[in-house]
């Protein structure tokens with residue numbers, strides 16, 4: 001033990017002790033900075049995405065309820081953009097929008113998007129109105145039979161509400177969202193780290209019936225893959241839990 | 246001689262301690278945010294807050310755990326121990342922000358009570374044996390965080406001296422051992438959480454390094470202590486036990502010795518040798534590592550004082566520690582292992598041929 005005896009209730013400490021502690025504190029601060037920089041630098045970058053939280057935008061288009069809730073908005077030039085529809089919080093299409101499949105509707109909502117994968121959060125019940133009761137039908141596209149493996153994600157978080165919105169840390173949230181009706185997606189990544197989400201639907205134009213606890217786990221989906229304008233959709237015939245890549 | 250025993254209040258050293266603490270926490274958080282904004286500009290604010298609070302809190306926990314053994318290995322670290330509870334409370338508050346935000350962000354606004362969802366969102370993966378295969382990587386990490394947060398809360402809430410008095414120092418001390426299960430739970434929380442998402446080797450490396458540092462400091466301190474406290478074997482027919490010699494026991498200084506099954510403090514004051522209990526009445530600090538300050542044996546941890554001749558704190562304080570009979574034969578010190586009745590005043594034996602005041606720093 002050193003000669004310098006420390007008394008915490010004194011206003012000062014022996015100078016030799018103060019010097020020693022000064023060095024200790026300096027060393028500690030140095031270690032803290034090194035650790036913090038190393039941890040921060042080791043993070044894999046979150047993917048871009050956007051969530052217009054609190055920003056209400058008017059939308060009008062044809063509402064599709066099944067197999068995946070969509071709003072189809074045609075542009076003047078004849079092209080169509082599909083917006084996936086979800087509710088606020090961790091919920092899928094809200095009750096006020098149910099039963100209007102095929103009708104032209106108008107509402108205000110918040111835009112969520114990752115690149116051209118677009119989604120609208122319907123969070124303003126009062127603004128929701130049916131423009132035309134006439135139901136429009138869309139003929140299904142016959143897709144190509146394929147098998148895809150990737151992480152099962154909830155599309156709302158992944159499209160931009162949470163960044164990052166995938167992986168184990170986010171798993172509880174993904175399970176909660178899928179359980180609440182947010183459409184499931186299969187996250188595929190290529191070796192260059194680029195990613196795309198394929199929306200998962202059931203067969204025969206129905207919602208996919210699956211185990212929501214598989215959220216954020218690696219799954220293999222087999223079915224028919226088709227592309228609806230801006231959205232790839234897999235009509236799943238078989239979904240299996242697998243181990244990672 | 247003035248009565249130097251006063252209540253602990255906010256003084257300059259304490260303010261300094263807190264300033265340094267705040268600077269390290271805020272500085273660390275700022276650096277983390279800065280680098281994160283550069284490495285991952287698309288991260289949401291929630292993600293950044295969750296990560297900043299977790300890294301700062303977990304780092305502080307390592308510091309808290311390192312201070313104890315460091316102070317045992319080298320007394321110069323003792324001042325860091327002195328206000329360690331400030332570190333504990335700070336790291337709890339950071340962890341609380343982390344926990345609260347995580348529960349809200351990941352589990353609220355859904356179709357289940359967030360506090361239930363926290364434990365059940367993917368509850369089937371609690372089964373470590375699935376389809377005949379052992380799996381641990383998918384095991385929920387959230388309950389470990391909850392457990393640690395509850396421990397840290399209890400530690401922070403009960404860190405005040407009020408609870409120390411209510412519980413008694415023994416119970417209070419052993420209660421604070423909760424910090425170890427909390428730490429282990431956090432290791433599991435990190436290993437089963439972010440380590441399963443991030444693929445960089447930096448995180449597992451740092452986690453392992455932290456664990457090895459904490460564990461080896463504790464082992465070193467325990468080893469050094471057991472070496473220092475070699476049990477004495479010599480026993481006289483009248484029950485006195487030889488505990489060493491006066492050599493090296495400088496005026497104003499103390500030493501920890503083992504007498505029978507007890508640890509006692511031997512102290513030399515005005516060239517007389519006294520033996521008292523080694524356990525400070527405050528938090529059980531090692532009085533044998535203390536010194537004489539203003540005529541009192543002073544605890545190295547928080548400075549409580551005891552008169553070496555009768556074990557009483559100077560008035561108006563009322564703490565008393567047991568004292569023991571001491572005998573000198575030449576330079577050999579013998580101590581009787583049975584404590585004297587409390588408040589018994591003894592006149593410790595005079596060190597033969599001593600010339601007074603060899604102590605350097607003791608304030609006589």
Ligand code: FES
Pocket residue numbers: 525526527528529530531544545546547548549
């Ligand atoms: S343990 Fe706190 S003063 Fe002794």
